[in-house]
Amino acid sequence: MSLTFDDVKAAAQRIEGHVLKTPFAYSQRLSAVTKVSLWVKYENQQMTSAFKERGALNKLAQLTEEERARGVYAASAGNHAQGLAYHATRLGIPATIVMPQGTPFVKIQKTQSFGAKVVIAGASYDESSAHAQDLCREAGAVYVHPFDDYDVMAGQGTLAIEMLETVPDLDVLLVPVGGGGLIAGMAVAAKAINPKIKVIGVEAAMYPSFAAKRNRQNVVSGGATIAEGIAVKEVGELTFAVANPLVDDVIVIDESDIERGIAMFVNVEKTVSEGAGATGLAAVLRHAERFAGQKVGLVLCGGNIDLRLLASVLQRELVREKRLVTYRILGDDRPGMLSRMADVISDKGGNIVDVAHNRLVLDVPAKGAEFDIMVETQDARHAYEIEEALRRTGYALRMD
Known part of the structure; x- marks a missing residue:
């Protein structure tokens, strides 16, 4: 067996009306920032906020009544779990999902809210998958693989049909790659519609499994990537x-x-992406010159990101852009010293966010004190102006 364009077209008919045809729109703002013509497929607008509904529903819709009664099992870090749970519940099919330890709480809670039973087991997806298949065999149920299944691939491939219906002359599709189900389905459809289109996968450096296998490299994957999907x-x-x-x-x-x-998706496009969903845009940001002058389609494949993690990412980006800077000042432990520093920062238009006053650092004199002053600035140039003004006070300054 293999996967054909007819399979993808059949999947598109099968899921029509049950899965949202999400917008595929030109992003004027992202295009201006990257100098690349970018079109974004907003799969974060699905009911479960991710594309995985497509493949899950295509698989479920083809089960016999007897198979539906036995129920389904799956292993997933979150998005396949939610898509399967949502449509299984909608179709009256019992669903059990095994999720790895460390899966973001938001994904566990959403999966449960869609009606599935959740089992937490395994330190990684692979361990969870092995456990889920064991449970499935014991229960005599149907195992729905998140990617290594032709019906699932066909469902995911419907994305390419929708994208090329909207913009037939796309030059490039940038597709997130984990297990490969999305890029397999999309590549089959895209190349059938337009053989000249380039299909390029994007992987996280901690999990370069597709690239390693393609290049016959023995690369060990692992680590706490932000793109857990x-x-x-x-x-x-x-x-x-x-x-x-x-x-x-x-x-x-x-x-x-x-x-x-x-x-960038949050600040420029005003939309939320999880790590996997941002990989296409990340590839353009890293290699903008490679895509200059081309029409590039991005798959924002999901928006299920833990809010605490999202807040951390946004703050870290402020630090990278030097819009949030910590000035470490060593000075006399005398009244008025901190007030003087605050006046210098205020005069330069900086906004003090936080102050840490430490008298117990051993490399600071006993009669001295160390201050960490976190300041919100306009940009790197503004941060440098504040730094220079603080240096002119005569106190020792170290940048964090």
């Missing part, structure tokens, strides 16, 4: 066989690139 140690056998001949290239990006992508 694509944190898969080994690409699927079926997905790789389908995708590899069709995929033009795979780009591997760092965690800092992904953080920038998340922050």
Whole structure:
């Protein structure tokens, strides 16, 4: 067996009316920032805030009545879990999802709210998958793999049909890669519609499983990536066989690139992306010159990010841009010293966010004190102006 364009077209008919045809829109603001013509597929607007509904529903819709009665099992870090739970409940099919330890609370809670039973087991997706398959065999149920399944791939491929219906002359599709189900389905559809289009995968540096297998490299995947939705140690056998001949290239990006992508979607596009969903934009930010003059389609594949993590990412981006700067000042432990520093910062238009006053640092004189003053600035130039003004006070200054 393999996957054909007819399979993807059949999936599109099967899920029509039950899965949202999300907007695929030109982003004037992101295009202006990156100098690349960018179109974004907003799969974060799905009911479960992710594309995984497509493949899950296509699989469920083809189960027999007897299979539906037995129920379904799956392992997932979150988005496949929610998509399967939502549509299984809607169709009256019992669903049990095994999720790895450390899965963001927001994904666990949403999966439960969609009606599935959640079991937390395994330190990674692979361990969770093994446990889920054991439970499934014991229960005599149907296992719905999150990516290594032709019906699931076909459902995910419907994204490419919708994108190319809107913009037929796209030059490039940038597709997040974890297990490979999304890029396999999209590559089959995209190349059938437009053989000249380039399909490029994007992987997190901690989990470069597709690129490693393609290049016959023995790379160990692992680590706490912010893109947990694509944190898969080994690409699927079926997905790789389908995708590899069709995929033009795979780009591997760092965690800092992904953080920038998340922050850019929030600050510029005013939409929320999880780590996996921001990888396409992250690849453009890192390699803008490569895509100059081309029409590039991005898949914002999901928006299920823990709010605490999102807040941290946005603050870290402020630090990178030097819009949030900590000035460490060593001075006399005398009245008025902190007030003087505050006056200097205020005169330069800085906004003091936090102050830490430490008298017990051993490399500071007993009659001295160390101050960490966190300041909100306009940009790097403004931060430098404040730094220079503080240095002119005569006190020792160290930048954090």
